[in-house]
Amino acid sequence: xxxxxxxxxxxxxxxxxxxxxxxxxxxxxxxxxxxxxxxxxxxxxxxxxxxxxxxxxxxxxxxxxxxxxxxxxxxxxxxxxxxxxxxxxxxxxxxxxxxxxxxxxxxxxxxxxxxxxxxxxxxxxxxxxxxxxxxxxxxxxxxxxxxxxxxxxxxxxxxxxxxxxxxxxxxxxxxxxxxxxxxxxxxxxxxxxxxxxxxxxxxxxxxxxxxxxxxxxxxxxxxxxxxxxxxxxxxxxxxxxxxxxxxxxxxxxxxxxxxxxxxxxxxxxxxxxxxxxxxxxxxxxxxxxxxxxxxxxxxxxxxxxxxxxxxxxxxxxxxxxxxxxxxxxxx
Amino acid sequence: xxxxxxxxxxxxxxxxxxxxxxxxxxxxxxxxxxxxxxxxxxxxxxxxxxxxxxxxxxxxxxxxxxxxxxxxxxxxxxxxxxxxxxxxxxxxxxxxxxxxxxxxxxxxxxxxxxxxxxxxxxxxxxxxxxxxxxxxxxxxxxxxxxxxxxxxxxxxxxxxxxxxxxxxxxxxxxxxxxxxxxxxxxxxxxxxxxxxxxxxxxxxxxxxxxxxxxxxxxxxxxxxxxxxxxxxxxxxxxxxxxxxxxxxxxxxxxxxxxxxxxxxxxxxxxxxxxxxxxxxxxxxxxxxxxxxxxxxxxxxxxxxxxxxxxxxxxxxxxxxxxxxxxxxxxx
Numbered sequence: 001x002x003x004x005x006x007x008x009x010x011x012x013x014x015x016x017x018x019x020x021x022x023x024x025x026x027x028x029x030x031x032x033x034x035x036x037x038x039x040x041x042x043x044x045x046x047x048x049x050x051x052x053x054x055x056x057x058x059x060x061x062x063x064x065x066x067x068x069x070x071x072x073x074x075x076x077x078x079x080x081x082x083x084x085x086x087x088x089x090x091x092x093x094x095x096x097x098x099x100x101x102x103x104x105x106x107x108x109x110x111x112x113x114x115x116x117x118x119x120x121x122x123x124x125x126x127x128x129x130x131x132x133x134x135x136x137x138x139x140x141x142x143x144x145x146x147x148x149x150x151x152x153x154x155x156x157x158x159x160x161x162x163x164x165x166x167x168x169x170x171x172x173x174x175x176x177x178x179x180x181x182x183x184x185x186x187x188x189x190x191x192x193x194x195x196x197x198x199x200x201x202x203x204x205x206x207x208x209x210x211x212x213x214x215x216x217x218x219x220x221x222x223x224x225x226x227x228x229x230x231x232x233x234x235x236x237x238x239x240x241x242x243x244x245x246x247x248x249x250x251x252x253x254x255x256x257x258x259x260x261x262x263x264x265x266x267x268x269x270x271x272x273x274x275x276x277x278x279x280x281x282x283x284x285x286x287x288x289x290x291x292x293x294x295x296x297x298x299x300x301x302x303x304x305x306x307x308x309x310x311x312x313x314x315x316x317x318x319x320x321x322x323x324x325x326x327x328x329x330x331x
Numbered sequence: 332x333x334x335x336x337x338x339x340x341x342x343x344x345x346x347x348x349x350x351x352x353x354x355x356x357x358x359x360x361x362x363x364x365x366x367x368x369x370x371x372x373x374x375x376x377x378x379x380x381x382x383x384x385x386x387x388x389x390x391x392x393x394x395x396x397x398x399x400x401x402x403x404x405x406x407x408x409x410x411x412x413x414x415x416x417x418x419x420x421x422x423x424x425x426x427x428x429x430x431x432x433x434x435x436x437x438x439x440x441x442x443x444x445x446x447x448x449x450x451x452x453x454x455x456x457x458x459x460x461x462x463x464x465x466x467x468x469x470x471x472x473x474x475x476x477x478x479x480x481x482x483x484x485x486x487x488x489x490x491x492x493x494x495x496x497x498x499x500x501x502x503x504x505x506x507x508x509x510x511x512x513x514x515x516x517x518x519x520x521x522x523x524x525x526x527x528x529x530x531x532x533x534x535x536x537x538x539x540x541x542x543x544x545x546x547x548x549x550x551x552x553x554x555x556x557x558x559x560x561x562x563x564x565x566x567x568x569x570x571x572x573x574x575x576x577x578x579x580x581x582x583x584x585x586x587x588x589x590x591x592x593x594x595x596x597x598x599x600x601x602x603x604x605x606x607x608x609x610x611x612x613x614x615x616x617x618x619x620x621x622x623x624x625x626x627x628x629x630x631x632x633x634x635x636x637x638x639x640x641x642x643x644x645x646x647x648x649x650x651x652x653x654x655x656x657x658x659x660x661x662x
Contacts, residue, residue, distance in 0.1 A: 050596070057596045058566065222591040235389065244591040254592065258585040260553040260575040263603030265381070265388045270601045272594030 002027055003308055005096040007062045011052055014249045015319065019052070020068075020312040028101040035107075036078035037090060038099050039308065039331040043071035043121040044315040045155070046220075049248040058274050067095035071126055073110060073117045074100075084109070091120045098308050098331060115293065122326035123159055123300040126275060128289040129282055130242065131159035131218075134273040135167075138240040139216040143168035146210045148229055149190075151220030151245060153180035155302075155326035158188050160218045162298050165189045169216070172209045174225055176321050183324065187299060202228035213237075221246045227257040237268040245319070301325030333358055334639055336427040338393045342383055345580045346650065350383070351399075351643040359432040366438075367409035368421060369430050370639065370662040374402035374452040375646040376486070377551075380579040389605055398426035402457055404441060404448045405431075415440070422451045429639050429662060446624065453657035454490055454631040459620040460613055461573065461606040462490035462549075466498075468609060469571040469602045470547040474499035477541045479560055480521075482551030484511035486633075486657035487573060489519050491549045493629050496520045500547070503540045505556055507652050514655065518630060533559035544568075552577045558588040568599040576650070632656030 001024040008021035030036050048070055051062045062068055072094040076084050081104050084090070092107040094100065110120040122128065134156075135141060147164040151157040152173030161184065164171040172192045173184040181193035192209040199205045206214065206228055213234035219226050222244030233239070247254040259270060292298040303323040305314040308331045318327040332355040339352035361367050379401055382393045393399055403425040407415050412435050415421070423438040425431065441451040453459065465487075466472060478495040482488040483504030492515065495502040503523045504515040512524035523540040530536045537545065537559055544565035550557050553575030564570070578585040593599060623629040634654040636645040639662045649658040 055596075058598065219591065222589060226591060241591045241594045244589070244595060247589060247592060254589040255586055256589040258553060258575070258578060258587040259590055259601065260550065260557060260572045260603075261578060261585065263572040263601060264575060264605070265386075265603065267389065267603045267605050267608055269603070270590065270594055272591075272596065272598045272600070274595070274598050277598055 001025065002100065003098045004067050005308075005311055007052070007064055007066060007068050009064060010054060011249075013251045015049065015052060015316060017312055017316070022309065025097075027099065030078055030080050030101055032080050034080055034101050034103055035076050035084050035090070036099065036101050037074035037094075038077045039072055039074050039094075039097065040089065041073040041118045041121055042096060042308075042311055042329040042331060043126070044311065044318050044327050044329065045070060045126075046243050046245045046248065046319065048315060049245075049319060058276075067097060069093055069095045071121045073120050089117060091125065096311060115290065118302055118304065118326070118328045118330070119293070119300070121328055122155060122302055123293060123298060124286055124289045127155040127326055128159050128298075129278075129285055130273075130275040131156050132163055132285050132289060133275055133278045133281060134240045134242050135160055135163055135216070135218060137278060138269075138271045138273055139218065139238050141167050141169055141216055144170075145215035146170045146172065146212055146234075147216040147218065148172045148174065148206065148210065148214050149218045149220070150174045150225050150229070151243065152184055152190065152193070153324055154220060154321075155323075156242060157218070157220055158184070158301065158325050159298065161190050162188050166292065166297055170210070170212075172206070180324060183301065187301065196225055203231045206232045216240070218242060219244075223247055223254070223256065230257060230259060230262045233262060233266050233268050235266050235268070237266055239268065239270040240273050241270055242273045249319070303327045305329045307331075332356070333431065334429045335398050336639075336642055338383070338395055338397060338399050340395060341385060342580075344582045346380065346383060346647060348643055348647070353640065356428075358430065361409055361411050361432055363411050365411055365432050365434055366407050366415055366421070367430065367432050368405035368425075369408045370403055370405050370425075370428065371420065372404040372449045372452055373427060373639075373642055373660040373662060374457070375642065375649050375658050375660065376401060376457075377574050377576045377579065377650065379646060380576075380650060389607075398428060400424055400426040402452045404451050420448060422456065427642060446621065449633055449635065449657070449659045449661070450624070450631070452659055453486060453633055454624060454629060455617055455620045457606060458486040458657055459490050459629075460609075460616055461604075462487050463494055463616050463620060464606055464609045464612060465571045465573050465604040466491055466494055466547070466549060469600075469604055470549065470569050472498050472500055472547055475501075476546035477501045477503065477543055477565075478547045478549065479503045479505065479537065479541065479545050480549045480551070481505045481556050481560070482574065482576060483515055483521065483524070484655055485551060485652075486654075488549070488551055489515070489632065489656050490629065492519050492521050497623065497628055501541070501543075503537070505552075511655065514632065518632065527556055534562045537563045547571070549573060550575075554578055554585070554587065561588060561590060561593045564593060564597050564599050566597050566599075568597055570599065570601040571604050572601055573604045579650070634658045636660045638662070
């Protein structure tokens with residue numbers, strides 16, 4: 001029997017374990033061209049909260065009663081496809097099941113000798129691609145500019161900051177604990193950090209950390225932190241809106257400082273970023289990220305939760321900022 | 332003696348006549364290379380409200396005790412510059428004086444035989460350039476798309492809508508009276524209009540006027556109207572933030588619906604637009620606008636106030652939406 005996690009009900013506000021349901025199913029028959037794979041690592045990410053809402057978005061909402069799905073690395077345990085052998089590993093967007101029969105469309109082979117398997121969900125996977133492409137495609141960084149990153153100790157944020165340093169930017173990270181901000185400096189090389197939970201006046205703290213103003217803002221959180229950044233942007237600032245985790249659980253429409261006057265005054269830009277819009281650039285960028293990783297110009301932190309049954313709790317913990325870096329479940 | 336209007340005090344909230352002061356000064360001596368010019372038309376525009384605040388912006392604030400300045404068309408009445416003859420007309424950013432001695436830097440000659448003098452402040456001047464360049468450079472319009480224009484009966488808005496129609500867009504105009512919305516349809520060819528003052532549910536009204544969603548939003552107003560547009564944007568929508576007249580008089584920091592979740596969901600873009608950033612394109616675009624005007628593909632409305640002494644009141648009336656199209660003072 002195969003363990004599966006179903007999406008039981010749509011959360012109102014903060015998701016809870018009650019929104020998930022464990023079930024079991026029979027193994028399916030393997031047809032020509034297909035693979036039978038066994039889950040190795042499952043990725044839990046903020047964007048999944050969006051798919052739990054019924055609202056129209058860039059990807060369809062999860063269906064109640066069906067399995068959830070996210071990024072997964074899985075081992076091929078049986079193959080009826082010439083391109084894939086038993087014992088090889090693949091990554092792709094797959095349902096939360098311990099084992100399943102899959103078509104090979106949308107799957108990439110991954111090599112456990114080049115990098116640890118979980119890195120294919122993180123720094124050289126969607127996380128790294130998001131960081132690199134968001135920063136380059138919208139941020140258009142120029143050496144010497146100042147970059148502010150919110151959610152800086154998260155999976156994407158910690159990579160954004162490191163790429164910023166590789167490109168010669170002044171990098172300021174905002175995170176939610178002294179332990180996290182210490183790590184941003186010691187491990188990821190951020191120039192300055194702000195613990196938003198212990199800072200009374202964020203607007204002033206950003207001004208102090210960015211004496212030349214903010215040219216690029218990589219926004220993972222939205223809400224009051226992003227409002228405070230607005231007061232410090234420079235002319236022609238670029239704001240990459242990659243996520244708004246601070247408001248994902250809101251039951252009312254979130255409000256905040258009106259951005260329009262800041263945009264007009266500064267000829268500034270805000271643009272929503274979704275990595276899948278840039279799929280054509282994935283191979284080239286993944287190669288660059290892998291090179292930097294090998295050259296030790298990039299490093300990463302991950303929070304690994306053991307056990308398939310802990311996947312829902314891992315998701316909830318990630319939403320509450322209990323992760324450092326990429327949160328993955330080792331099945 | 333020359334009449335001058337000084338900036339007497341910074342308005343708090345809505346400006347009043349008390350913020351302006353009339354004075355007189357002696358005529359100055361004309362030096363080599365200079366012109367003596369007599370004001371013909373003075374432009375009053377929303378952006379002047381921004382310069383009345385002390386806050387840092389893309390142009391320095393007006394200085395209290397000094398003359399205000401804005402776009403002006405003036406007649407050369409004496410010349411010590413070979414390039415300009417008595418009786419010719421020039422346009423440029425000039426202090427609010429009935430007569431003055433000026434250097435020729437930043438002045439353009441204008442031809443009263445090609446178009447009425449006031450048009451050089453409007454449809455073939457800064458107004459038309461703003462409409463054309465904002466729509467093209469940020470809006471990147473594609474035939475068949477849907478364009479929403481706020482402040483549609485204003486100087487810039489009415490030109491934006493007409494250019495939208497020339498480019499084959501569906502054009503929806505938002506304005507503040509039935510007289511204005513009627514004019515948008517009959518005179519400027521808008522496809523649909525909304526009177527925001529008599530519409531209870533703006534979000535729904537926009538949805539009905541834009542059955543295929545909103546691809547481009549040319550925003551002159553900010554505030555609740557712009558919030559309502561957000562709920563109707565399409566994937567990859569472009570929002571040109573050209574002005575935020577609805578909040579210019581606010582004494583507190585304006586708030587509204589948080590835009591970030593809408594931008595992420597729709598991979599949408601918001602960008603502040605200031606026409607002076609695109610100065611290199613002015614000659615080419617002005618030529619295009621003049622051609623369209625001659626071909627009667629473009630038309631315009633202006634509200635002409637007579638008398639230099641009425642300039643402050645004309646500005647206040649324009650801020651309150653009492654103008655239709657471009658507001659100018661005939662000196």
